[in-house]
Amino acid sequence: MSFDLATYLERQAALINWALDKYLPSESVKPATIHRAMRYSLFAGGKRMRPALCLAAAEACGGKPMSALPLACAVECIHTYSLIHDDLPAMDNDDFRRGKPTNHKVFGEGIAVLAGDALLTQAFELVAKAKGWKRYSHQTLVLELARASGSLELIAGQVADLEAEGRKITAAELKFIHERKTSALLCCSVRLGAMSANCTPPELRALTEFGYNVGLAFQIIDDILDITQTSQQLGKTAGKDLAAQKATYPSIIGMKESRLLAQQLTEKAFAALRPFRARARALEALAHYLLERDK
Numbered sequence: 001m002s003f004d005l006a007t008y009l010e011r012q013a014a015l016i017n018w019a020l021d022k023y024l025p026s027e028s029v030k031p032a033t034i035h036r037a038m039r040y041s042l043f044a045g046g047k048r049m050r051p052a053l054c055l056a057a058a059e060a061c062g063g064k065p066m067s068a069l070p071l072a073c074a075v076e077c078i079h080t081y082s083l084i085h086d087d088l089p090a091m092d093n094d095d096f097r098r099g100k101p102t103n104h105k106v107f108g109e110g111i112a113v114l115a116g117d118a119l120l121t122q123a124f125e126l127v128a129k130a131k132g133w134k135r136y137s138h139q140t141l142v143l144e145l146a147r148a149s150g151s152l153e154l155i156a157g158q159v160a161d162l163e164a165e166g167r168k169i170t171a172a173e174l175k176f177i178h179e180r181k182t183s184a185l186l187c188c189s190v191r192l193g194a195m196s197a198n199c200t201p202p203e204l205r206a207l208t209e210f211g212y213n214v215g216l217a218f219q220i221i222d223d224i225l226d227i228t229q230t231s232q233q234l235g236k237t238a239g240k241d242l243a244a245q246k247a248t249y250p251s252i253i254g255m256k257e258s259r260l261l262a263q264q265l266t267e268k269a270f271a272a273l274r275p276f277r278a279r280a281r282a283l284e285a286l287a288h289y290l291l292e293r294d295k
């Protein structure tokens with residue numbers, strides 16, 4: 001039976017938006033500026049891929065969406081913070097994100113830094129308030145998110161990316177950046193979803209393999225889309241990598257090889273889902289969508 005991904009994604013996005021709205025202080029809570037700035041970027045129209053993967057992983061392990069929801073929202077808060085900070089003049093200096101002016105363009109640099117900081121902190125508050133499970137305590141969940149977003153993963157990727165600017169790097173160095181900057185948080189979404197279903201250790205291992213491969217494929221496709229799509233299609237400035245002479249998969253191994261590599265990684269991700277059979281239908285459809293997406 002075919003899987004209606006469009007309807008599934010619409011339903012998941014509505015659930016995630018409802019939960020984020022419930023968890024975050026409203027715009028009128030003092031100081032209103034910071035809450036407006038946090039909500040501005042959080043509700044600017046992101047694809048919600050990380051939280052959708054979290055919910056789908058929970059489903060694959062027989063869990064309930066409501067148990068995974070705070071963890072899914074926590075990852076989206078971390079992701080949004082990283083985008084706000086990445087867009088700052090001191091980082092990628094971008095004016096356009098999620099189809100709108102970037103956070104610092106609307107609220108100024110100071111508030112944008114603080115909105116990112118507040119979203120990062122909010123993420124840990126959400127995990128701390130979530131339920132712990134028999135196999136996965138609160139401590140395990142917090143550690144999972146801290147590791148993926150800390151100086152060995154997400155930040156490490158960003159540092160290596162900054163330090164690679166204007167320099168020729170090898171495919172191995174680029175892989176190091178992509179694994180940390182992108183794959184780590186995607187993989188963390190999947191793992192947290194599985195943990196919220198009190199998954200077994202073999203299930204966690206299989207979904208880690210899935211998350212890692214999908215995460216790497218996601219960034220390779222992102223590199224390709226930066227070249228092939230327009231800013232309007234992407235909702236962010238297109239062609240930036242080329243303009244900044246940034247190393248990407250297409251610039252190092254070529255466009256055809258990059259697409260092939262993303263396909264091979266997605267195949268590996270599919271293979272990791274085999275033990276889950278029909279319960280992994282949503283995860284499989286998401287991985288397929290991430291490979292074929294046009295934004």
Ligand code: GRG
Binds near residue numbers: 046049085154157218
């Ligand atoms: C900690 C400052 C700081 C940065 C961390 C994540 C990151 C490093 C920088 C963001 C810029 C970037 C190109 C990250 C790679 C991950 C990626 C492709 C982000 C875009 O994700 P999508 O396409 O975005 O899921 P939406 O807007 O749909 O959520």
